[in-house]
Amino acid sequence: GDSVTQMEGPVTLSEEAFLTINCTYTATGYPSLFWYVQYPGEGLQLLLKATKADDKGSNKGFEATYRKETTSFHLEKGSVQVSDSAVYFCALSDKGFQKLVFGTGTRLLVSP
Amino acid sequence: GAVVSQHPSRVICKSGTSVKIECRSLDFQATTMFWYRQFPKQSLMLMATSNEGSKATYEQGVEKDKFLINHASLTLSTLTVTSAHPEDSSFYICSATYLGGTEAFFGQGTRLTVV
Numbered sequence: 001g002d003s004v005t006q007m008e009g010p011v012t013l014s015e016e017a018f019l020t021i022n023c024t025y026t027a028t029g030y031p032s033l034f035w036y037v038q039y040p041g042e043g044l045q046l047l048l049k050a051t052k053a054d055d056k057g058s059n060k061g062f063e064a065t066y067r068k069e070t071t072s073f074h075l076e077k078g079s080v081q082v083s084d085s086a087v088y089f090c091a092l093s094d095k096g097f098q099k100l101v102f103g104t105g106t107r108l109l110v111s112p
Numbered sequence: 113g114a115v116v117s118q119h120p121s122r123v124i125c126k127s128g129t130s131v132k133i134e135c136r137s138l139d140f141q142a143t144t145m146f147w148y149r150q151f152p153k154q155s156l157m158l159m160a161t162s163n164e165g166s167k168a169t170y171e172q173g174v175e176k177d178k179f180l181i182n183h184a185s186l187t188l189s190t191l192t193v194t195s196a197h198p199e200d201s202s203f204y205i206c207s208a209t210y211l212g213g214t215e216a217f218f219g220q221g222t223r224l225t226v227v
Contacts, residue, residue: 043218
């Protein structure tokens with residue numbers, strides 16, 4: 001079945017550092033890809049998404065490119081802030097946003 | 113944006129008892145709700161999908177008699193873990209969407225510990 005693999009955390013960075021959180025997927029079709037973020041005490045929020053190969057999703061300085069050839073959707077940000085500390089989930093779905101298949105989540109800790 | 117509230121955020125219960133988790137959409141009519149769970153160091157896994165007024169559709173391997181889902185109104189769905197056992201200890205999270213919606217909105221999640 002479909003699956004998502006993302007790097008284990010926690011990822012610990014200093015403020016203004018460059019962030020990469022790796023995500024690779026296995027799917028039989030051509031799924032949509034998502035990154036969700038969960039801030040402490042809150043629900044998961046959609047951060048960005050891409051629906052087809054070579055699409056780049058971007059939001060709040062984060063971006064990820066749908067790479068079909070490497071089955072990857074790595075999350076990047078050029079300069080992280082303390083407020084970016086959260087858990088990040090990579091996910092896919094071949095039915096829009098329904099029946100999402102998630103990775104394990106990666107905790108990001110950003111220190112001043 | 114659309115808000116989904118899940119309650120309780122944490123619950124500890126004794127083995128053999130039942131626990132009810134509520135998922136409410138605060139500012140929209142949730143025609144479809146989804147329930148997920150996450151075991152330690154594992155992925156969030158979809159347990160079931162429920163449409164308002166209909167029986168839930170459970171994913172393979174999820175016991176429908178153990179995890180009772182009720183979606184009787186457009187703003188509330190409940191998940192009841194019946195006769196809970198320590199192996200049911202997990203993180204449960206709901207999400208909801210409205211008719212024609214292009215995104216699912218998530219609750220904060222519930223950490224269930226069965227002792």
